[in-house]
Amino acid sequence: MSDPEFRRLDARMLLVHPVQEAVRLFPALLAVFVTGRTSGRSPWWDVAAFIAVVALGVSRWFTTRYRITGGQIELRTGLLNRKLLATPADRVRTVDVTAPIWHRLLGLARVEIGTASGTPSERIVLDALAAPIAHALRAELLHGKEIRASDAGLVGPEPTSVGTGSESLLLQLDPRWLRYAPLTTSGLLTALALWGFAVQFIGAVTGPIEAAFDQFRAWGVWITVIVLVSAATVWVALLAVTAYVLAYWDFRLTRHPGGTLHTSRGLLTTRSTSIEEGRIRGVELAQPLLLRLARAAHLSAITTGLRHAEPGGGAGVAPLVPPAPQQVSIDVGVAVLGDPEPLRVALVGHGPAARRRRYVRALLPAVALAAIAGFLEWRFDLPLAATAVGFLLLLTAPFLAADRYAGLGHTLLEGYLVTQEGSVYRRRVALQRDGIVGVVVRESYFQRRAGVATVVAATAAGRQGYAVLDAPAPDADRLVAELIPQASDFRDG
Amino acid sequence: MGSLLPLIAAQAIWWWRDPASPRPVQWWLVAATVVLGTAYLAVMPQWRYRVHRWEVTPEAVYTQTGWFNQERRIAPIVRIQTVDLTRGPVAQVLRLASVRVTTASSAGPLAIHGLDHDLAVSLVEQLTELTVSDLGDAT
Numbered sequence: 001m002s003d004p005e006f007r008r009l010d011a012r013m014l015l016v017h018p019v020q021e022a023v024r025l026f027p028a029l030l031a032v033f034v035t036g037r038t039s040g041r042s043p044w045w046d047v048a049a050f051i052a053v054v055a056l057g058v059s060r061w062f063t064t065r066y067r068i069t070g071g072q073i074e075l076r077t078g079l080l081n082r083k084l085l086a087t088p089a090d091r092v093r094t095v096d097v098t099a100p101i102w103h104r105l106l107g108l109a110r111v112e113i114g115t116a117s118g119t120p121s122e123r124i125v126l127d128a129l130a131a132p133i134a135h136a137l138r139a140e141l142l143h144g145k146e147i148r149a150s151d152a153g154l155v156g157p158e159p160t161s162v163g164t165g166s167e168s169l170l171l172q173l174d175p176r177w178l179r180y181a182p183l184t185t186s187g188l189l190t191a192l193a194l195w196g197f198a199v200q201f202i203g204a205v206t207g208p209i210e211a212a213f214d215q216f217r218a219w220g221v222w223i224t225v226i227v228l229v230s231a232a233t234v235w236v237a238l239l240a241v242t243a244y245v246l247a248y249w250d251f252r253l254t255r256h257p258g259g260t261l262h263t264s265r266g267l268l269t270t271r272s273t274s275i276e277e278g279r280i281r282g283v284e285l286a287q288p289l290l291l292r293l294a295r296a297a298h299l300s301a302i303t304t305g306l307r308h309a310e311p312g313g314g315a316g317v318a319p320l321v322p323p324a325p326q327q328v329s330i331d332v333g334v335a336v337l338g339d340p341e342p343l344r345v346a347l348v349g350h351g352p353a354a355r356r357r358r359y360v361r362a363l364l365p366a367v368a369l370a371a372i373a374g375f376l377e378w379r380f381d382l383p384l385a386a387t388a389v390g391f392l393l394l395l396t397a398p399f400l401a402a403d404r405y406a407g408l409g410h411t412l413l414e415g416y417l418v419t420q421e422g423s424v425y426r427r428r429v430a431l432q433r434d435g436i437v438g439v440v441v442r443e444s445y446f447q448r449r450a451g452v453a454t455v456v457a458a459t460a461a462g463r464q465g466y467a468v469l470d471a472p473a474p475d476a477d478r479l480v481a482e483l484i485p486q487a488s489d490f491r492d493g
Numbered sequence: 494m495g496s497l498l499p500l501i502a503a504q505a506i507w508w509w510r511d512p513a514s515p516r517p518v519q520w521w522l523v524a525a526t527v528v529l530g531t532a533y534l535a536v537m538p539q540w541r542y543r544v545h546r547w548e549v550t551p552e553a554v555y556t557q558t559g560w561f562n563q564e565r566r567i568a569p570i571v572r573i574q575t576v577d578l579t580r581g582p583v584a585q586v587l588r589l590a591s592v593r594v595t596t597a598s599s600a601g602p603l604a605i606h607g608l609d610h611d612l613a614v615s616l617v618e619q620l621t622e623l624t625v626s627d628l629g630d631a632t
Contacts, residue, residue: 438568438601445561458568458601465600486552486569 004064006076010130012106018057019102023426025053066126073113075124079302085124091115093279093304094318095138099131100269109134113141114304135272142274143258166257171321171332173265178241180323184288186247187240191232196241248322253332261301261336263320273318275303281335281461282416283320285343286427297329298322301336302431302462333430342416342430347409352452354470355405360403366393383428400424409466412482419459419468429466435459437479439487455479497530525587547605551623554594566603569582572596574626578617580610592616 002457005227032049035041059079068089088224094114103109108128128138181187216224245439249267256262261280264272282302291297299321320336321329333343373390376382403423410419417436420428438458447453453476455468468479480487504522506512547556554573557565568595577593584590590613594603608616 028558056497210508437572437596437598438566438603439563441565441567441600443563449562456600458596458598464598465602480565480567484553486550486571487555487567 004067004069006067006074009061009064009126010108010128010133011061012108012130013061013128014058015106016102016108016128017060018054021057022051022059025056039370064126066124068137073124073141073457075126079410082297087113087115087124089141092141093276095141095274096271097134097138097273098269098271099128103128104268104270107223109132111137133334138272138274142276143256167242167254167262170261170335171251171253172249173322174324177322177324180291180294180296180485181241181244182237183288183296184240184244184323185288185295186243187238188234189245190239194370227461244322248319251322255335261320262492263318265319265322275301275318277336279303279431279461280336281459282429282431283336283343283427284427284462285329285333286425287326288426289424291323295326296323296328298324299329299333302429302459304461328344328414336415337430339413339415340346341413342418343428345411347411347414347418347420348475349450350405350408350410350470350475351472352406353452353472355401357446357450357452357470358401358405358408359398362397362404363394366397370394408469410471410479414480417466417468417483419457419466421469422469429455431459431466433483436483439484441476441480442466455483457483497526497533499524509526533575545606547603549619554603554620556605558604558606566601568594568596568601570620570623573620576617576620576624579611592615592620594620 005070029049033046036043036046042144060077063079063082064075064077066073068074073087073089073092077083077085090366092115096112096114097109098112099109106128109131110128111126111134113124113126126134126137128134142314211366219227246267246269248265250270251265252263254262256274256275259277261275261277262272264270280301280303284300284302284438285297287297287301301318301320303318321332327477334340337343370391370393373382376390377384377387404421407423407426408421410417410435412418415433417431417433418428419431420426436457436459440456440458442456443452447470450470451473452470453473455471455476456465457468458465468476471479494560500545504519504526508519511519518536537560544560544563545558548554553567553569555565555567557563573594574597575593575595577595577625579591579593580590584607585599588610591604591606592613593605596602605613605616
């Protein structure tokens with residue numbers, strides 16, 4: 001076929017790019033304005049800086065071009081450093097279509113193409129195309145449907161809409177799941193971030209703060225603590241629900257017969273991610289403590305070519321189920337893997353040595369902390385309440401250790417390595433054995449004395465390595481031999 | 494030795510900059526550094542040398558490293574993506590070299606340090622030959 005022309009990004013980006021540049025260069029702009037005020041320089045410098053930023057933004061539109069030829073995606077970028085990025089289309093693993101609020105108002109969407117190598121410099125980002133073109137581009141990249149440049153302006157409805165095509169719906173967000181939001185850590189994290197931001201301005205509002213302290217004095221210690229704790233809880237819960245709604249509103253997981261999984265979600269920023277199913281190396285079922293107590297869980301796919309920093313997922317982890325009832329997460333996991341066993345099978349425990357290590361590792365820091373608290377109490381006569389906090393950890397440590405041991409285990413199935421660990425953040429990982437590219441066996445001095453070893457299965461997907469923690473040494477050796485059959489010569493180690 | 498240098502340098506700067514030197518606590522620090530440093534230099538290199546081993550078969554590469562904390566790494570030949578040979582300044586003087594074997598995962602690179610240079614070069618050639626025919630890196 002003849003090589004198609006290079007195409008530009010959507011012309012509406014001429015409006016968005018300058019704003020993006022202004023945000024990116026905000027500190028520099030601020031410096032220009034501030035120094036201009038204090039030195040009494042001509043205000044034309046401010047105008048010049050502003051024009052420079054706008055010109056920079058506009059230039060991005062003029063210098064970015066892309067095209068998709070027979071088997072290759074090419075992206076040209078850069079004003080001074082011209083760069084040509086080319087990637088074979090069959091290396092495409094994931095396609096991410098994101099539309100932040102500005103993009104949505106203008107009918108645009110950003111396309112991010114994740115390739116097998118997964119290094120950020122090799123990611124192809126088209127920011128942005130008209131939304132229908134973006135969705136058509138995704139279909140073309142993942143399902144090999146041809147769209148010609150001439151058609152690009154008049155592409156039909158986006159392939160995600162219900163009724164078009166033969167996608168099957170695996171999951172749709174149930175608004176009742178919002179009740180799990182306060183049990184996730186996202187609210188706490190948001191609250192801490194907001195607090196860190198607010199602390200910088202705390203000097204400006206001393207009046208209300210003094211009034212609050214007067215009120216606290218009037219209430220006394222206990223009422224103050226109760227009021228503060230309940231206020232903080234409500235505040236964190238509200239933030240958590242907000243975060244959940246923003247991230248997961250209208251969450252849908254569908255399966256395309258062409259062999260891709262497709263998620264779409266988001267209230268203000270919508271994001272839809274397509275993952276080639278053949279490249280999914282497994283799933284991760286995560287149950288933070290509070291979610292576990294409520295019999296809830298969330299599920300992610302372990303895959304290559306993703307780079308999200310999302311709640312509950314690191315690099316290469318794509319959410320498949322938001323925090324939802326455990327049974328829902330497991331059912332979706334079974335449907336994605338096509339195998340009911342990995343998420344339901346009973347695991348092999350790691351024995352008394354591993355249990356002892358759980359207790360030692362939970363109790364040692366707790367004992368140390370209690371000792372420090374006791375010493376400070378004895379030397380400096382601290383208030384009893386402060387010392388009690390030091391001993392609190394000592395009370396919870398045995399339960400933590402027992403729960404960590406109860407959750408510890410692994411098993412090797414025909415197609416999958418299944419491993420589970422953790423108490424505060426428990427997760428079960430089912431990793432395809434075909435996707436394991438190497439094995440690392442870690443033994444600290446104390447592990448060797450206890451006769452256990454940690455086996456890490458290295459993979460190109462997800463977190464890159466998944467550990468079987470503190471397995472008894474013979475089990476660890478057997479695991480290595482079965483994961484890497486080629487290694488049988490090394491038994492003498 | 495490299496890990497001891499910052500400790501020694503920090504103490505030297507303290508002696509030099511603090512007008513109240515020598516304080517008793519500084520003498521205690523020197524004594525601790527000498528005792529622990531000597532023990533470390535006497536034990537660690539030998540322990541480490543005793544643990545270190547590597548092997549290459551037509552099927553897989555294997556390394557064992559560490560001393561207090563030990564690590565065994567295994568990568569099948571079919572999964573190898575790159576083979577690098579590196580020589581630092583000290584290694585060049587001693588005619589040594591390191592071979593680094595990477596797979597598609599960032600969790601599992603294998604490094605064989607302190608090889609004789611000629612041996613390292615032939616090892617790289619051998620590994621390159623073994624890997625050249627194989628495709629399929631499980632990405």
